[in-house]
Amino acid sequence: MKFFEDIQVGDVTELGRHTFTAEDIKSFAHRFDPQRFHIDEEEAARSHFGALCASGWHTASMWMRLAADQRRGEIEGVRLRGQGPAQWGPALGFRELKWLKPVYAGDTIAYRAEVLEARASQSRPEFGLVVSLATGDNQKGERVISFVSTIFVQRRVAGP
Amino acid sequence: MRGRPRASKPPARNTARNGGEGLYAAGRFANDSGMSEPKLYFEDFEPGAVTVYGPRLVTREEIIAFAAEFDPQPMHLDEAAASATLLGGLAASGWHACALTMRMICEGFVLDAASMGSPGVDEVRWLKPLRPGTQVRLRATVLDKRASNSRPDRGFVSYLFEMIDESDAVLTAMKTPLMVLRRVPGSAP
Numbered sequence: 090m091k092f093f094e095d096i097q098v099g100d101v102t103e104l105g106r107h108t109f110t111a112e113d114i115k116s117f118a119h120r121f122d123p124q125r126f127h128i129d130e131e132e133a134a135r136s137h138f139g140a141l142c143a144s145g146w147h148t149a150s151m152w153m154r155l156a157a158d159q160r161r162g163e164i165e166g167v168r169l170r171g172q173g174p175a176q177w178g179p180a181l182g183f184r185e186l187k188w189l190k191p192v193y194a195g196d197t198i199a200y201r202a203e204v205l206e207a208r209a210s211q212s213r214p215e216f217g218l219v220v221s222l223a224t225g226d227n228q229k230g231e232r233v234i235s236f237v238s239t240i241f242v243q244r245r246v247a248g249p
Numbered sequence: 250m251r252g253r254p255r256a257s258k259p260p261a262r263n264t265a266r267n268g269g270e271g272l273y274a275a276g277r278f279a280n281d282s283g284m285s286e287p288k289l290y291f292e293d294f295e296p297g298a299v300t301v302y303g304p305r306l307v308t309r310e311e312i313i314a315f316a317a318e319f320d321p322q323p324m325h326l327d328e329a330a331a332s333a334t335l336l337g338g339l340a341a342s343g344w345h346a347c348a349l350t351m352r353m354i355c356e357g358f359v360l361d362a363a364s365m366g367s368p369g370v371d372e373v374r375w376l377k378p379l380r381p382g383t384q385v386r387l388r389a390t391v392l393d394k395r396a397s398n399s400r401p402d403r404g405f406v407s408y409l410f411e412m413i414d415e416s417d418a419v420l421t422a423m424k425t426p427l428m429v430l431r432r433v434p435g436s437a438p
Binding site: 120121122123124126136137138144145146149150151153154157158160161176178179180181182183184185186187188213216236241 | 318319320321322324334335336340342343344347348349351352355359360364365366367368369370371372373374375378
């Protein structure tokens, strides 16, 4: 896991892909967003979406899943090299989340993160704040989701 | 033509429920009577209206279950590991708080509304950790609304959704526009 000092503005991390099945879409929606166009194919066909599509919160949560998997992989790599991993998180929140296109059953979304800004934390000198653009693109190359997140990342050397 | 209930605010349902058994029961809403015949249209939302939904118990089991599926980081999965992080103990994923907010507004009014989903979220702030055993409520404030410029059949209702705990502390604050059909397309908002 990278320390704050190792992070550069412009760094891009490919987080991997996820294919949304109708079953997954409905399972998430029944639990958290049971609007008709997320739980029923026929109702969805009659809606403005035209077909069953994932809750936007499902699309966003899968970004987090792949980001967490990626972080875990990095932590294991650092430990194998006999070093201590940097602490990441928690995030303070996010802004400008855009659900740009529906994610339909069968769509495969490629997720990534790009560092927009890295700055010292005023409140916690042993951490920095990293601002990232999180995105997901479908198999046609269309962007379906983007948001800007801010997260605490531990510094190797505490700041002033 | 159907009647036009001029609700001053979306009606609150009693959404109190146990967060444990039955939480993830599929089909809970499949026969919801409000689904095909919306009661709330764009015209019914009034800026300034404040409604509180809930309470809802957030259990340790559901925090860990969500994290295992969508945010498998130690601070959301394991009490001992979580105590070593900035969160200082087990807390729900922020995305879980967002998903629970969505669930509570679905139960609160979205399933009764001519909802067309949402184009996005202006901002979410995770202000305080959501701990196991918290009885959360959702305070929904209509900030503003505007008719769509390009589509006369719909409008946008901007909301502030605040997840609050037993002592009214705000845990999560979300600002988001909801897209809702107009009862009378093209009429004055």
